[in-house]
Amino acid sequence: MVVYVYSITSEDHPRNLNGVAGVGDPPAKLRTVANKGLCAVISDMPAGLRARRRDVLAHQEVQERLMADGAVLPLQFGMTAEDDDAVLAVLEGSAGEYGERLRAVDGSTEYNLKCSWEEEALVRGILLESDEARELNTAIRSGSGSPQMSLALGELVAREAELRQEALAKGIVEALRPYVRDESPSAPGGQDFLSISFLVPQDREEMFLATEISLANQLGEDCDVRLRGPLPPYSFV
Template identity: 60%
Template sequence: MAVYVYSIAEESHPLRLDDVTGVGEPPSELRTVTAGALCAVVSDAPDDLRPKRRDLNAHQQVQDRLMKDGTVLPLRFGLTAPDDDAVRTALEERGAEYADRLRALKGCAEYHLKVMQDEEALLRQILEASSVARQLNDEIRRGTAGPDAPLALGELVAQEVHARQQALAAGVVEALRPFSREEDSSQPTGSDFLSVSFLVPDDQEELFLATELSLANQMGDEFQFRLNGPLPPYSFV
């Protein structure tokens, strides 16, 4: 039977798992596979594994339970192996790499930050700052613009939006970087211009949170900061 893999930890981790169960219906029983100084928390994998709420919650509860007692490498939902021997072989072959990451993640949690800006406020700023954009916009509204004016205005605005939001994103990351050990940016979606994860040490958590709140207040109501955490450090495994 295929094996579902949740996390990798040092063999010395307490691994207190009596109060949690694994994925599947009925819930699967958790066990460990050990190789040298490392172990993996696994269970039997259900045949019809899909990202259903019940299984996603079960996966997360295992990570949360393990993180209460020590450092783990939390693997993303859905990782399976053919059997316990395959898991053991992976631990043996990549043991040094896993041990390095465990040391890097020790005493840390992940915080994920997304930031968006009100589009109307941003457009107003661009029109106020750019005489060319303002003139094109006025001509379009009066009906005196040439046929290429809407395209020209759209391209100009898009360039300004990109430049401004790139600068804003860099500024936010730069302000929070001193309180994190690592960062991992992802492609923003929707109206967001920033999507980034920070690996925050426990002793820097208060400063990180205070700085994020201060940034949100300084940038004003036209910006929306959405901070999620503390989380298992999935982005840094």
């Protein structure tokens, strides 16, 4: 029977899941299988499972309960295996890798940081600080500019905006890096110029958060800094 796989822990993890239900309606009963010093938390796969709010929260609650008692490798919502034996085979075949990842995330949580720059403020800053952009803009606004000038200004602003955002993203990451154990960047979406997850040890969490707040204050209202966490370390499995 197809099984739903929630997470992987060490075999000596307490796995205190009393009162925690699995995904599905009615909720599936959680159970564990162990091999090579590792343990996987699984349940039978409910029919017609989709990413409904109730099921996503149930999946998340399993991770949070396990994290309270030790290291856990949280698997993404919807991870399945053919049956219990298939899970056991994966634990056996990847025991060294999973053991290493458990040691790496032990005592740490994930924080996800996304940043975007208000477009008008970004363009305004470029026009104020770039002589070339300002001259082109003045000529265009006066009516003496050519279509080629408008194209040149657009290209200049786009290029300068990309350079500024890259530099700012690098500066933000470098400021936070002393307080993290690992980092996992991802492609920014929408207006974001930075999307990155950090693995933050508990003994550096306070300084990490204080630094993030300080950065957000320095950047001001024109830069939208969004931090989510603490989270299970999905990005570091």
